[in-house]
Amino acid sequence: MKPRGALANALKRSLYESLDAGMIERVAQAVLPDYDLGRRTGFPPNIPVQAQTAASRVVDDCVAEERFLHLVEALARLDREGFMGRAFRIAGLRELSKAIAAEGYAWDEETSRFMEDPRVRRTPDWGRLAPGEELRFSLLRIDVVKNSRIVRKHGESAASGVYDELRGMLSRSAERRAGRVWSWEGDGGLAAFLFGHSTTSCVLAGIALMNELFIYNRTGNRLGESLKVRAAAHTGPLRYDPDFAGMMKQETCREALEAESRWTPPEAFVITPAVAGTLDRVLSDRFKPISGNGSRMLAYDSGLGKA
Amino acid sequence: MRLLVCSADPGSRKLAAFLRKSELSDADAEIVSPAWLSRSFKTKARGAFVYFFLPELGERKALSLASKLAAAEDIAWGVMDPAGEAEDPAAFFFAGARDYIGPRLFKDGAGPKRLAAAIAFASARGGCRDDPAAPEFAGWDSLAEGDQFEARFCYAALADQEGLSERIGEKRLGKLKDEFASFLESWSRESGGILWIREAGGCLLLFPPADAQANPILSAFRLLLDRVLVGYEVFRLQVPLSFRFAFHAGRASWRRRGATGTIVSDDVNYVFHLGQRTESDGLIVVSETAERAIPACLQDLFSRAGSFEGRQLHVSRRFTD
Numbered sequence: 001m002k003p004r005g006a007l008a009n010a011l012k013r014s015l016y017e018s019l020d021a022g023m024i025e026r027v028a029q030a031v032l033p034d035y036d037l038g039r040r041t042g043f044p045p046n047i048p049v050q051a052q053t054a055a056s057r058v059v060d061d062c063v064a065e066e067r068f069l070h071l072v073e074a075l076a077r078l079d080r081e082g083f084m085g086r087a088f089r090i091a092g093l094r095e096l097s098k099a100i101a102a103e104g105y106a107w108d109e110e111t112s113r114f115m116e117d118p119r120v121r122r123t124p125d126w127g128r129l130a131p132g133e134e135l136r137f138s139l140l141r142i143d144v145v146k147n148s149r150i151v152r153k154h155g156e157s158a159a160s161g162v163y164d165e166l167r168g169m170l171s172r173s174a175e176r177r178a179g180r181v182w183s184w185e186g187d188g189g190l191a192a193f194l195f196g197h198s199t200t201s202c203v204l205a206g207i208a209l210m211n212e213l214f215i216y217n218r219t220g221n222r223l224g225e226s227l228k229v230r231a232a233a234h235t236g237p238l239r240y241d242p243d244f245a246g247m248m249k250q251e252t253c254r255e256a257l258e259a260e261s262r263w264t265p266p267e268a269f270v271i272t273p274a275v276a277g278t279l280d281r282v283l284s285d286r287f288k289p290i291s292g293n294g295s296r297m298l299a300y301d302s303g304l305g306k307a
Numbered sequence: 308m309r310l311l312v313c314s315a316d317p318g319s320r321k322l323a324a325f326l327r328k329s330e331l332s333d334a335d336a337e338i339v340s341p342a343w344l345s346r347s348f349k350t351k352a353r354g355a356f357v358y359f360f361l362p363e364l365g366e367r368k369a370l371s372l373a374s375k376l377a378a379a380e381d382i383a384w385g386v387m388d389p390a391g392e393a394e395d396p397a398a399f400f401f402a403g404a405r406d407y408i409g410p411r412l413f414k415d416g417a418g419p420k421r422l423a424a425a426i427a428f429a430s431a432r433g434g435c436r437d438d439p440a441a442p443e444f445a446g447w448d449s450l451a452e453g454d455q456f457e458a459r460f461c462y463a464a465l466a467d468q469e470g471l472s473e474r475i476g477e478k479r480l481g482k483l484k485d486e487f488a489s490f491l492e493s494w495s496r497e498s499g500g501i502l503w504i505r506e507a508g509g510c511l512l513l514f515p516p517a518d519a520q521a522n523p524i525l526s527a528f529r530l531l532l533d534r535v536l537v538g539y540e541v542f543r544l545q546v547p548l549s550f551r552f553a554f555h556a557g558r559a560s561w562r563r564r565g566a567t568g569t570i571v572s573d574d575v576n577y578v579f580h581l582g583q584r585t586e587s588d589g590l591i592v593v594s595e596t597a598e599r600a601i602p603a604c605l606q607d608l609f610s611r612a613g614s615f616e617g618r619q620l621h622v623s624r625r626f627t628d
Contacts, residue, residue: 204536211532218604219525222428224421282545285628286535302532303589304608305625 143188328416462582464509
């Protein structure tokens, strides 16, 4: 997020009115590791830096490195939790929050972060990732089973109408849990999760999607036959790249694709061992080993008894 | 949902073979004559899905009957064309048809899912309501103290409350029950319902006698399907959560919520008894009086399961953890 001048100035004021230069540097280090205020300002170590100068430098640097929201979040944390047992009161935090909300970012209590307000916009980078930034993402990959047969049997127009509805289900289930649909290839796609407990959100979105599809196949599906998908959840590190084709070549994306295409039976939602290990027991207990295919994947069991 | 097939020859072997292949019994699909349909559609075919059997009727007669049906907004219609004799099947859709069963589908038989999809398609476009004969419901606010009213009663409760009490403690269970009651209050609103009476074990909800909004049994089924999400995301529980639902249609005397006192009604008594049975955990149990409320799209997931206090029961497949 690139803040307007007035917003950046308000943050500078909050910083120098609330903290001394040493503490401002510490806050900056929480956002930009190894941040050296002396080096950045050019002041030699024997000359103290004024709080006002420190605040101005830190805010400008954070804006330049697309870390403005991270800096405000670090201040909010300091205000709430203090530092080394000492309480800090940050002046103007509420006003800052309001001004940021006006820019389309809402404070999320769950993750203690500013998130893109989904009512204003939904961008693939949540409005806050920088290209090249390496983070742990959780991915939900889905694909329609026997797409070619469906298109041949029902025609392209009927099939694409139903696939559009599937895409809507993926968007709803992912975006409700702060995920983003990164790609859609007509008969399948990929959603990504980053914030909060991203693996949990990813798995919950997968369950929600499978449940919604179950009901859709009985109520709204105009094909006259069940739409079957394979869905897989995986997690791992990724370097964020706005060019999604490039990002798909990274190992974690390739593993997610492989988990879906190679190891997932039709009409199943599976999780990889990397995901299973991070889940609360109440969720992981809903997944059972897949018998017979020799993989270590676990498949979701809705618990609906047989006739 | 009533399925009617209009044919000039009710004994048609072709038609009988199709119904057999489609797993439709005599009770599921009724064959009626064109004369009967012309005479009685306003009174006896309300809410039905009518198929015109083309070999016996011909295109012109089918379209003429269909134009008559337009006078009843809640009847949907489609065409069965086993020989592919229709010159332009799209013409039926231009005239308002909701389905077309062509030669191939007719030969193989349309399964219950295929027919359910046609019915769902028709319902979404305004025809073919599940319970059209019921009068329009004026709303709970229109009832005065002591008024007799008809409703679909639903007893909803948390499943395995004893097990929950052991796992999360009596105090947390008490709080969970409060949260569940508030949840049910907003949940029932989506189907035009209200939470009427709350007791220690569960809640009694009221739904209008016919679907004005979402079907309550479909909503209950969704809730059971989504129980993992609801337990984890809504109630933030670290233990499995499930529910049980009992539906029964009947009458009672209106009392304001919160001041219901003792209600003298056989139907209310019955649904309490039915809903309190813990062997129904993970199930939707529907008494014969509410059977019509089971939506067509879920009918294959319900089966007859004996009777309770003299009334036949229909029970959904069980959700287990």
